Amino acid sequence: MKRIRKVPFILPFGILFTGIIANLVNEEASQAVIMKMNNWVVGEFGWLLSISSVLFVLTCAVAYFSPLGHVRIGGENATPLLSKLNWFSITLCTTIAVGLLFWSTAEPIYHVYSPPESLGITPNTDEARKFAFSTMFLHWSFTPYAIYTIPALVFALSFYNLKKEKSIGGFLSPLFGRFTQGIWGQLIDAIALFAVITGIASGLGQGLLTLAGGLNRFVGVGTSPLVLAIIAALIIATVVVSAVSGLMKGIRILSDLNVKFFIGLAVFVIVVGPTGYSLSAGVDGFGDYTTNFFQKSFFTGELGDDEWPKWWTNFYWAQWLTWAPVSALFLGHIARGYTVRQFILTVMVFPALFSISWMTIFGGMSMYFDEMSGGAVKQILDENGVEGIIYYIFDQLPFSGIITFAFLIITFVSFVTAADSSTEAIAALCLKSDSEENETMASTSKTSFWLKVMIAGTIGFVAWSMTSFAGITGVKILANLGMLPSLLIVLGSMFTLWLMIARCTQATRPTTQDLQVCMSSNDEPDNSLFNKAPTTNMQLQPSATIER
Secondary structure, three states: OOOEOHHHHHHHHHHHHHHHHHHHHOHHHHHHHHHHHHHHHHHHOHHHHHHHHHHHHHHHHHHHHOHHHHOEOOOOOOOOOOOHHHHHHHHHHOOOHHHHHHHOOOHHHHHHHOOOHHHOOOOOOHHHHHHHHHHHHHHHOHHHHHHHHHHHHHHHHHHHHOOOOOOHHHHHHHHHHHHHOHHHHHHHHHHHHHHHHHHHHHHHHHHHHHHHHHHHHHHOOOOOHHHHHHHHHHHHHHHHHHHHOOHHHHHHHHHHHHHHHHHHHHHHHHHHOOHHHHHHHHHHHHHHHHHOHHHHHOOOOOOOOOOHHHHOHHHHHHHHHHHHHHHHHHHHHOOOOOEHHHHHHHHHHHHHHHHHHHHHHHHHHHHHHHHHOOOHHHHHHHHHOHHHHHHHHHHOOOOHHHHHHHHHHHHHHHHHHHHHHHHHHHHHHHEOOOOOOOOOHHHHHHHOHHHHHHHHHHHHHHHHHHHHHHHHHHHHHHHHHOHHHHHHHHHHHHHHHHHHHHHOOOOOOOOHHHHHHHHOOOOOOOOOOOOOOOOOOOOOOOOOOOOO
16 A cells, blocks of 8 residues: 555545445436436547547558657567567557447448438448448448557657656656656556556456357346346456466466457358358448548538447547557557557557447448348347347357357457457556566566456446446446546647657667657747757667666
């Protein structure tokens, strides 16, 4: 307890526990307040989400092709912590893998039968199916991974190359200077922790519904609050066991296992499923996505009084944003030894391409069976909810029992992996470091067992209470509530990255010391971004590797 940072620890958990107690005392009034807060967030800031989502993608593209892309995270002689394959596996499984499993077969059915009214698309037509594919690609590919990439890259460069402290305030300090230190830095960390806890709880809610649907398929237990509570307890227990085992043992092993399951299941579906239909429809949808990327990204529905963007696109941006600031600490930590360009490829481009492939295979299969059966998948959605669709789809394939069991394992391990990495980062932010220069997340896992138990238990309880009493609506509300503070943090990260890009424009292949010289501002806020003369000494020796 002596190592606890009081503001980041007490403030977010105090707010959550207050909400939990209020929900227990007067559930109806509590839910009404939460709904009003949700409506205010999605109603007033949808325009900012739309603009920001496009800026994030464009910023990543500019960073990749800029001279900053040559900078190696950790210095010119830094050695990687992970192989490229392990790095990709961990990145994929600790970001949106749970969502891929939950929404890949359900989301296209929603869009086919309930497209935005203001766009004039006739439901259950080929036009609606093309819209469904292109919308899934928008929600699950380059934009969400850009949201993760920007703060993670800024943290990696700030922590390893600029030697800033291991905190969210630390990686914003190149932009805001000393305003991110002391109590202000702790407040920034506290806000980010509240956001990410709501985001993880939202993701866990998706996992609970998916696993409950699978168990109901096998043993008919239903999806009662008791069943959801038992599943949540098993997930949280596994998260704690994995978290305390450390990065190299827990997360790496689980991620490798999960990616193999992902690939194996996808290959099986390609072999036995309606692959021709899925690929053809997917190509049509991808063409629509690339052609109308800006139009789809900027669609707010305000002019047509259309609520669709608020409950779909805004929900997804909110979901990714709530995870992004704290996930950045983890994703940036494991990126040592690779260049900025390699970072953008591994954290943004390759996972986005994997997501597009996954959505094409499973989303196409869902639409195919619905179309061939005259709406049977839609009927399952109406009668059994989102969690019932994937298991109905598997029933149409050979070896359905084996496939369903494997899918349950994938779902379980996916969330454990994602929550594991976030639990590591949350615990690190809640603790004072004996030495900021030498402490790693792996060492944190050995010294904060009870802190991780409390973090995981709180997240599990919040997810269970919202999912049990509000269903999929509760999942979406959780994501929306943590969106606004996270959006401000990720926007700050984006401006910091622009600052780094601008300062490195004079070097063809800038080194770590070039970046340090260009970014040096005596920890004061920089008010002369475009007036400060860039360094002209491009022959400085590379900085020594920071041993972690």
